[in-house]
């Protein structure tokens with residue numbers, strides 16, 4: 251698996267597995283565990299989860315999937331903003347670790363900006379790191395302004411990443427946040443890279459330009475969408491439970507888009523021409 255360097259010097263895989271929607275239904279539990287295990291077998295060792303997903307249910311699924319292979323996994327979880335006080339963050343992290351049946355997270359994120367001052371959360375993150383319960387920390391759903399304020403706080407200079415919505419139909423961050431993050435060597439994690447779940451607007455994978463490119467490249471549309479994001483230099487965490495999807499997503503790593511394909515994608519899914527509010531799920 252290709253990796254990107256975090257500011258701490260640690261490596262993070264460029265392609266991983268999301269878990270939003272997992273752990274919500276006993277009937278799909280085993281399939282979700284098997285799916286994550288298959289993804290790990292295929293080398294997608296980064297797993298992104300959160301205390302929010304299934305109210306802890308997704309973390310329990312992940313705990314089962316990584317049993318016996320913790321050291322091969324790059325594990326990311328997130329704290330709810332309403333839990334992100336100095337004490338609350340530490341308690342939330344301990345609960346997550348229990349559900350995940352591990353004693354450390356590779357990366358712990360604040361899920362989105364909330365009413366608790368970020369300086370408090372950062373202090374807690376630093377304590378968790380000192381105790382060895384997390385190796386790195388970061389934030390999620392911060393726009394450029396929020397990001398600039400965050401890095402100026404004590405401990406903000408050690409923020410490892412900002413996880414944001416970024417895909418072919420949501421390219422707003424290319425206007426400001428992405429160039430700034432590149433300049434500051436602060437990796438972006440792209441969530442909802444395919445954006446096809448029932449809760450999302452449909453149509454993106456059916457877009458004629460995307461299906462046309464995919465067909466000519468003998469690839470699935472989702473693979474083109476993922477390959478494009480990897481080419482943008484971000485970390486990509488598609489969620490898939492269907493084994494066919496899991497295999498496709500892993501294979502997207504090997505797809506090299508041509509300049510002509512990139513141009514066609516830019517025509518079909520144009521980059522921003524002005525500043526846009528940060529898109530969020």
Ligand SMILES: NC(=O)c1ccc[n+]([C@@H]2O[C@H](COP(=O)([O-])OP(=O)(O)OC[C@H]3O[C@@H](n4cnc5c(N)ncnc54)[C@H](OP(=O)(O)O)[C@@H]3O)[C@@H](O)[C@H]2O)c1
Pocket residue numbers: 267268269270271298299361362390391413414440441442443444445446447448455470472473487488489490491492493494495496498499531
């Ligand atoms: N920080 C945040 O606020 C935030 C917000 C949203 C998401 N996230 C993280 O990012 C992850 C990914 O985002 P997401 O779950 O919203 O959306 P996504 O990964 O863009 O899309 C997931 C959907 O795409 C389908 N899919 C996966 N691979 C496919 C393929 N090769 N071809 C066709 N369909 C495919 C999945 O179906 P099957 O499951 O049936 O395979 C699922 O319905 C989340 O799971 C979560 O870990 C973070």
